[in-house]
Amino acid sequence: MIKVGIIGYGNLGRGVERALKQNKDMELVGVFTRRAPETVTTEGASAYTMDELAAYRGKIDVCILCGGSATDLPVQTPELTHTFNTVDSFDTHAKIPEHFAAVDKVAKENQTVSVISTGWDPGLFSLNRLYAQSILPQGETYTFWGKGVSQGHSDALRRITGVADATQYTIPNTEIIERLKAGEELTLTIRDKHLRECFVVLTDDADADSIREEIVTMPNYFADYDTEVHFISQEELNRDHKAMPHGGTVLHTGTTHENTKQVIEYNLYLESNPEFTASVLVAYARACARLANEQAFGAYTVLDIAPKYLSAASDEELRKELL
Amino acid sequence: MIKVGIIGYGNLGRGVERALKQNKDMELVGVFTRRAPETVTTEGASAYTMDELAAYRGKIDVCILCGGSATDLPVQTPELTHTFNTVDSFDTHAKIPEHFAAVDKVAKENQTVSVISTGWDPGLFSLNRLYAQSILPQGETYTFWGKGVSQGHSDALRRITGVADATQYTIPNTEIIERLKAGEELTLTIRDKHLRECFVVLTDDADADSIREEIVTMPNYFADYDTEVHFISQEELNRDHKAMPHGGTVLHTGTTHENTKQVIEYNLYLESNPEFTASVLVAYARACARLANEQAFGAYTVLDIAPKYLSAASDEELRKELL
Known part of the structure; x- marks a missing residue:
């Protein structure tokens, strides 16, 4: 033992x-x-x-x-x-x-x-990046996270004055993932790869419009992303948004001879991160x-x-x- | 070097x-x-x-x-x-x-x-079975192959008297894969997991009906599967079915505490096996x-x-x- x-x-x-x-x-x-x-x-x-x-x-x-x-x-x-x-x-x-x-x-x-x-990242995702790049050295590796709760981003929301509680979901752009898997070569910005969805409980005296603005313009955390903000009650947040699901994708698209396409994809779907x-x-x-x-x-x-x-x-x- | x-x-x-x-x-x-x-x-x-x-x-x-x-x-x-x-x-x-x-x-x-x-199997798929089972010991691992050309099954078709040439595709049942990923617990037969699709060129004197029957009832290779047989010309076979794509999926569905579902999925999409x-x-x-x-x-x-x-x-x- x-x-x-x-x-x-x-x-x-x-x-x-x-x-x-x-x-x-x-x-x-x-x-x-x-x-x-x-x-x-x-x-x-x-x-x-x-x-x-x-x-x-x-x-x-x-x-x-x-x-x-x-x-x-x-x-x-x-x-x-x-x-x-x-x-x-x-x-x-x-x-x-x-x-x-x-x-x-x-x-x-x-x-x-x-x-x-x-x-899983670092960890299983790192392993998959290494295996894929070693096997298909002529290729590109993409890591996508979510759909899942980011504790760091949820914490950032909760630090805003006027926010009583919040949960932030990181959402991968599945359309982009499908296009990469189909063999398209894309130059991707941060905004292309993930969306951010925020469920926010306001304190009694808070102003929703100014808090929404403060969220979507927050540097590092939200400014570079398309961000959706939903204001809900504490009861709704507790009922629907207190689980900790997460997951993600490591996608490697490579070519062997000339333009023969080969794709390696690793996905995690986690009910509890x-x-x-x-x-x-x-x-x-x-x-x-x-x-x-x-x-x-x-x-x-x-x-x-x-x-x-x-x-x-x-x-x-x-x-x-x-x- | x-x-x-x-x-x-x-x-x-x-x-x-x-x-x-x-x-x-x-x-x-x-x-x-x-x-x-x-x-x-x-x-x-x-x-x-x-x-x-x-x-x-x-x-x-x-x-x-x-x-x-x-x-x-x-x-x-x-x-x-x-x-x-x-x-x-x-x-x-x-x-x-x-x-x-x-x-x-x-x-x-x-x-x-x-x-x-x-x-890749044995090989990368074996690795993924091992990692997944070690991390989520309470779970089930499923391996699906395809869509791709099985050389063994294509060879079996070509050994039939009256068959001039042939290509066999192994096709995974993607509906079953999606149901497993969604958390359903399924008891699967061989027939549930894969379909087999055959493109066959006949010799001049061959009888299509009897050859179709010989294929779909062939033990080990086809009898346990739903098998589709298409008779085409050598020209069509050469044009459309001489590439060697393959791929597949290792899917592991596990649970951590009580019934918290966790899914690990590894996919290969290969233009050249x-x-x-x-x-x-x-x-x-x-x-x-x-x-x-x-x-x-x-x-x-x-x-x-x-x-x-x-x-x-x-x-x-x-x-x-x-x-």
């Missing part, structure tokens, strides 16, 4: 607890949290303070880090990798090289293994434990790990059943 | 020659054939007899084997792996374990590397050469190889550009 600790217990940590129940070769040791453990309602797992984690050295095979990329993981992953094998979902794309370097150093010095930046991300983390926790058993210490990303390490089945079974 | 030899020069061998031109880190040493070399028209490569291959020991980094799975590869891959690193597309699913064992023994004894059963398969072989030839450089001798399948080995880019570039 692979013994797992969950570090941080929000939506992602809860997803990991749920995913572990589907994997018979793994067992959950406990949830470690910065909150008072008695205030954390898990789905059965024991909750402990972060201070108690040190006592679990040698009793946990892999810690799955479920904090955020902005402030938690840049500190936590290197720190915990001193003592434990770790898996995280660090997703600030531009900072992955420095995060990797920091974690790799700690892992090699302390004979641990860390798998960073798992999940955090639960799916958690399931990816758990599969890579298995890989992490195996690499540690092989004493192959250091940091890894999904690009560095042979697919078979994700499965509980033996190499022989995989060759027989899955090839 | 990775120096490559092509062993066997049919559609697949020609595809490899074309694919190598798209990969700047690889160079083609020559084509080795059982035919008289002067009768082989390549696209620029020198052609040699199989007897001449032995003299290229140490001058070829990887031999890409482009023969058939029925009789060529079970003999050729173990034999050539005595002397060379090899890549093949052995695709008789049921015999992969024994082929692997035979090649692995030779490779370990002779300090070579062999990557067997690459291509042999050229795409050749492109996969070439990417794995790169992996093969790298594993040999690392002295990691033995046999491998796509499941055993870390994705980064397929790319010509450095680990640092991949982390920066693709994650």
Whole structure:
């Protein structure tokens, strides 16, 4: 059995607890949290303070880090990798090289293994970009996200004065995707690829027109997109827009000889983004434990790990059943 | 530069020659054939007899084997792996374990590397089955093929007395695929998943009705499917049905907590099946050469190889550009 600790217990940590129940070769040791453990309602797992984690050295095979990329993981992953094998979902794309370097150093010095930046993007989408570009080097790769809820954009809406609550959906332009799949060569702007749809609850005294204007002109988040804004009640938002679906597409269109078109398409349709991300983390926790058993210490990303390490089945079974 | 030899020069061998031109880190040493070399028209490569291959020991980094799975590869891959690193597309699913064992023994004894059963199924589809099942263990995986030309089924048609020529298309049931993606749980028969469409040229004295009956009742090939038969002229067949498109879908529908649905879908749309398969072989030839450089001798399948080995880019570039 692979013994797992969950570090941080929000939506992602809860997803990991749920995913572990589907994997018979793994067992959950406990949830470690910065909150008072008695205030954390898990789905059965024991909750402990972060201070108690040190006592679990040698009793946990892999810690799955479920904090955020902005402030938690840049500190936590290197720190915990001193003592434990770790898996995280660090997703600030531009900072992955420095995060990797920091974690790799700690892992090699302390004979641990860390798998960073798992999940679906970075993660499964990265894998698909790599496979597709390696196989069809003469081609173009396009990544589309959605339809799904962007937490970052929803947060941006909620920071506006006069907005009580909000949910933002990122919507891929499916017509463009179909045209690319049909072999058209398109030069695409940001606006061509995605639409943004906002469901916004106003505070009592807010002015709808000025808030709509503030949203659609917000730099980085909305100004470069076609953005629809719907004002609804808190009751409607709670009823219809509190789930966390997401997904997306990695599309690679290439040519082999002359103009022979070849298309590779990878799609995810996710009813729960955090639960799916958690399931990816758990599969890579298995890989992490195996690499540690092989004493192959250091940091890894999904690009560095042979697919078979994700499965509980033996190499022989995989060759027989899955090839 | 990775120096490559092509062993066997049919559609697949020609595809490899074309694919190598798209990969700047690889160079083609020559084509080795059982035919008289002067009768082989390549696209620029020198052609040699199989007897001449032995003299290229140490001058070829990887031999890409482009023969058939029925009789060529079970003999050729173990034999050539005595002397060379090899890549093949052995695709008789049921015999992969024994082929692997035979090649692995030779490779370990002779300090070579062999990557067997690459291509797209087995190959990329196998990878996708493994990733999906490892991430969503509570779920079902479905593989659909087509729309595309099945060489095996076209050959079966051409063996019928009274058939001068023929092309068979395997057509996936897209309505079933959409229902599965929408979350329906379906128990599927062979007939539900694919249709078969045959374009047949008759000999002068052949009886269309009896041949149609012989086709649709042919065991293993057609009897279990809904099969359409169209009789056309050789001219029409040559004009409209001599390309080799193919493709397919690996669909995995899973659930995380309770009934939260998660769907992973991988699609290929290929205008040329042999050229795409050749492109996969070439990417794995790169992996093969790298594993040999690392002295990691033995046999491998796509499941055993870390994705980064397929790319010509450095680990640092991949982390920066693709994650």
